[in-house]
Amino acid sequence: MKAFVSQYSLYFLSLLLVVSAFLFWYLGYPHALSYQEQYQLFLWTGDYFWTDVLQVGGLADWLGEFFVQFYYVEWLGALVLALLLTVFWWLTTKVVDNRWYAFVPTFLLLAYLGDESVLMSYVVALILAMGTRLMMQKVHPLFDLLTVPVLYGLIGPVAWLYVFLRLIQRKNWQTVGLLLYLLIIQWVVVSTLLRQWPLTSAIMGTNYYRIPMKLPPFQVLIPVIIVVLAAWGKSFKRYRLWRLAALAIIAVMCTFFRFDSDKYELIRQDYLIRHERWQEVVTRAEKYQVPVNFSSECVNLSLAMTGRLAERQFAFYQSGEDALIMPMVRDLTSNLPTMEAFYRLGMVNESMRYAFDLQESILNGKKSGRLMKRIAECCIINGKYAVAEKYLDILQQSLFYRNWAKDARSYLGNEAWIDAHPQWGKLRKLRYQEDFLYNYGELDKMLGRLFINNPENKMALEYFLAQLLLKGDMASFQQYLGWAQRYGGYTMMPYTYQDAMKCIQAQGDVPGSAYAAYVRQMTQHHPSAATESNHSAH
């Protein structure tokens, strides 16, 4: 029985790991997969392959991107990631010669993946390093003269893991020469081919982490632990199993600690917005909302899209004047909800601008399927067909954007079709018909102008009045409230507007009033703004 268990436990544990990792990602963190997928655009072309592979560590990069493209389909992405994690674990069991110890680096890796900037190329590089070490088990050491530089070229500095594992396997002092050999190779490459990179990045790898010049401790820790376990793992055998279990528990705790709940809640909100699951955004926010402008924007947009912004805006956290539309922030995530809000409002040029700058903020220089799609849509709406064609032809070279791009391409130049398109045609009517310069400082006026441009744009009307309330411009709110009665289509005055009017009449002294609470919140944070707000209210 013991032999049977021993023989099959590896398969059982593999299956257990696949299933649990799959459930972890699919049920717990599908939004994390979506997040990763939206910051790359894998193309099925030879050019794309060679562009990646001709970089140091390029094969790991290419394979990493290859796997991440499947994240577009949640269950498939979760399965791919679960399989990769299991392969990693399985290879670690072979390298450290103990299936239980192998869980430690595996859980650490899972924990590290909680950092949204970790690229899959790092995981692939670890797998390839260990896989190569196993393949070279019985190969003469002389072949390492070829293997080491090739491996370094293909997976980058994680090739050091291979060299150390080889050293441990051979237990031969001559193999120490391999360390010197890789050191020389790396020095030559860093000094010649990687001159366009800072020294730290060039040495530690340019494609394992999305943010340049940063070296997360886990990136070094995981291979070090593998090496330690491979070298001295057997001497740990005198420890009892419970100590090992304690290690695993620490690793699991570490995993959950790394998956920062607030950060992932924001990522989830963006994911839900990306898939237009508006009601889920609102439902989740009813239970818990991260008190930041990103979240306010997501919830407000979702309320608007479900026709309840005027009713419930102040039932949720409002960050201030940026709770509807955020000014430009130079990173790859912050402006996503604003980009979505602009698009749905009919501020097509602004949505394109934000999408463009978000795409250019991807620090490893990759393009984004999601953002390129949005840019192409904006170009189609604006009649910039030559540029739209460029993006659509690129998207057609991907796996999951291909069909959409092919369909969108058939619209190019066909004004009647675009006008009849349920979204593009509508946005053509909603967008500004006149041209003027965008001014974030006068956002309320711009929203008002957007509404005047097309009184059927109810979202613009609600955003306009909401912005006046956020700004505390009570005089204007009262002045334009008539628009809501005339054009809003409400059977009765929405709660938010009633509440705001009561606040104005009672000079903010309305017990239980959500808007009064907001004004108080703003008073505490921005006393000067509040004075202005009170002044307006009077």
Place this chain on the structure above:
Amino acid sequence: MKRYTYYIYIGCLTALLLSSCMKQVENPTVVQELPDIYPDYIDVTIPVGIAPMDFNMTDDEVELIDVVARGGKGGELHAQGAYADFDIDEWHALTAQNQGTDIRFTVSALKKDEWIQYQDFTMHVSPCPLTDFGITYRRIAPGYEVGGNIGIYQRDLHSFDEFPILQESAVPGQCMNCHTANRGSSEQFLIHLRGERGGTVIQTDGKQTWLNTKTDSTKANFGYSYWHPSGHYLTSSVNSIHQSFFVGKDKRIEVYDTMSDVLVMDVRTHELLLCPLLQTVDWETYPVFSADGKTLYFCTSKPCRMPAEYEKAKYSLCRIAFDAQTGTFGTEVDTLLSAATLGQSFTYPRPSYDGRWLMYSVTNFGNFPVNHTEADLWLMDLQTGKTRSLSEVNSPDVDSFHNWSTDSHWFVFSSRRGDGMYNQAFIASIDDKGNATKPFLLPQRNPKKFYHEMLDSYNCPDFTTEKVRFDARTAGRNCLDNQRIQVTLK
């Protein structure tokens, strides 16, 4: 010897196999029209030794293209494939053999199993060689506020090779302005970096010097710069540059200043030479030295309330004398083109290095022609003062960012004529009478695919005499170290 014979046999066999792979153009339907090719290289003028002028048919249904290029003075090339792709050495030999005359192209296209032969077209090989190594340019996605994967590159004009000079990866988070060389010199140039650790790096004879160009007495860091021919001075504007974005569907960005001045720096001492006539309440910008270094050209506009009055900012083209011996300025400003009189904005002056011409941009208003679809290139004869639009070069879309080759027979500029969004680099020649030739798009292998998939604009192209050698790692280190030489007032 026997071994060499084998090699010859193998070579012949390979050549035979390759030639047998080529399809014969049999019974073509001859049409009386020119082939519709991309890029439009029909009737362009090219220099000897330029990279092969590969081209595609615009019609995607064409399966195969067969091109025979025959030189007026002899020589013949044959290319067949998905696009016209010429061997570099053979192409160079053909252009060299036909300097000063034409190369005639016979194009046949296989479409739906039928060959169509078009009317021949020609390219003219200029008698004026292009002696420069290549061009430098900034590659940048045509975005808004984020530079992205920006980089300064150089391209060998005699081949398809492109080399990075400085990429964003070397200086993470910094935006970089264009490489500004002294008359295309690879030995003396500067690059401005923007961002938290911004600064100006000047490289002279391989040595990098990092400067902090903002002083308490000047309005901002150096902006648009230009070298004095002696290499002892450089002139620069100091601008407060802003950009605003259009909400409508046709325009995207307006870049404008809210103040600007012009100054000169003595490169040897890092001292600023200020002139009250260049530091007025008006907005002076885009300074450049004349070929002999005795005149400083610049543009100036009356101040406006920006961005509300962005359409009122119109720049006149002016000049002032400069004495390099003493580092002093003249006492009068001479207006060459008055915005108030002519109603347009004149910016980005670039004098030819032979002192004959002045090329500049004309727009309806503003000082950043690259965002103005009406932006055109104009030419001033510095001997007669006569000006004219370079209509043989201009397009309905943006034409801007021009610079001269070191022998002043060629110029490069960027244009958005392709798709209205991405700038591409074009090159044209100019004769002694100021007549420009039809410009040609920077050659690429499989150009239609290259440019269609290209997601960067070619920004501020300029010629370079030799390959630029710049140590990006050292630049990155210096940038992060934040050690700068502070420029001072003289």
